[in-house]
Amino acid sequence: MNALLNLILTPLNYPFMVRGLLAALMVGVVCATVGTYVVLRGMAFFGDALAHAILPGVAVGYLVGGGAREPLFWWGLAAAVVSSIGIGTITKGAQVREDTAIGIVFASMFALGIAMISTVRSYTVDLTHFLFGDVLGVSSADLWLILIFGGLIVLSVLVFYKEFLVLSFDPLLAATLRLPARWLEYFLLVLIAVAIVVSLQTVGVALMVAMLVTPAAAAFLLTRRLPVMMILAAAIASASGVIGLYISYYLGVASGAAIVLTSTVFFSLAWLARTLKSAMLRGQVSEPKGVLQSDV
């Protein structure tokens, strides 16, 4: 028991580890909350594309700031908002298929970002941080930014709960109820974009989509209620963040990868749990008909 406690407490002696854990916790909650809508609306590819598309913004911040953290965040934020609205507009108005349009924007923006960063000599190290995260390099100022913007995101999702629900479940109803559907749609895209920037340091651009999708998908398998799904997703994502960081600390694995893989384990467990539950229900002959109409 004592040994286990030690295992947990020892890393907390390092302030960078405490900051990293706090960041992972908050990012987990934020990503899982908006990630619920990403999963329900089938926007995983969009989320992945958006995460990659902010790289040029981060690059500008990197070149302008000369290594300072703050500019990265603000330029990243600007790029994310512009990209989300850009991709949103293209998917509406493009003459090609939506996923094709997203693919083009995503790859070009990503390439632009890499091109810009590659003009700096020491670029491989920094590029790695952008791509795969650097959660142990989180500063107190970063924590405040995550707290404020993450808090705003969660608050927005709560305040616009019923509007986002209708918009996602039945866009035609949203239109007949005269909700400002287009604005709500863009607003949701912007929330996803901000969530991505807030999480940038934790898992990086390349693995971001996992933070958005995996915990929410695991929660989707475990419940049939939207509020429960959001809470479960947040819990799974936070737990993945914390457990992943400990794994990273003890095994010397890259932190972002450890966090993502932990959430994948959670997803597998959720899948297993659901499969077992379905099998058990099927075994009960007395179960009234219609209960198992949809097996996901």
Next chain:
Amino acid sequence: MAFIKEKRKLVYPRQHAAHQAGAPILESKNLTVRYDSRLALEDLSFRLHPGERVAVVGPNGAGKSTLFKVIAGILQPTSGQVDVFGGGPGGHICIAFVPQRSQVDWTFPVSVVDVVMMGRIGKLGLFNWPKKRDWDFVHQALADVGLSAMADRQISELSGGQQQRMFIARALAQEAELMLMDEPLNGLDINSQEQIFDILGELRRRGVTVMVATHDLDQAAERFDRVLLLNHRLIGFGSAQDVFTTERLLEAYGGHLRLVQTGSEFLALGDTCCEDGEE
């Protein structure tokens, strides 16, 4: 539940247009919708009486869904106009669109009562959570369609007929005065269809005007006040007796309709439908 209490009620833009006294519940004037170069609806003019039940019939791709979308104010006509209570439909939240069951994501994590409550959101406005009055509406609507016992079920647990009734309950919660139902009877067994007709009867007593897109010409003729025969153009609108003439049916369906002549009478044996394939 009361997460944020706002004193003033923020209303969505363009909401709650006033109903003009004496104006018809629905009037379509030279309505034309063109997608790119294809004409979906051409020069449709007709007018509905309050509280009547109209069947909209026509072959697949005849423009039934397009017509409903224009009436619901979701789609702008290319030319001509639709007036609901004397104003454009875009200003009203009294029009309910009941979707085809095949177009709904039934795995979405919501319960029956959640879906019915969605109908109240237009009345609630931004930043307001449902109050007792809204819950009363929702529970009454569920009782009206006989789904009170299913209120907390996840929507995928419902049968086809129950799914359809849930959407009607949502339209009731919306306090809709004009309901547009896209193929509500498609793929339902006879019992479920009769339950829907019972509810339609109750709607008539309440003065709700209902437009139903259907493939079933028999039902259209027997169970509706008037039929609207559509194939991009308005081929006929009136009693089934007047509209379902051999000539008009052939004009609407071309060779896709089986007509059987029995003396001076004819029998239409239904068109070749449907997407759902559960005829």
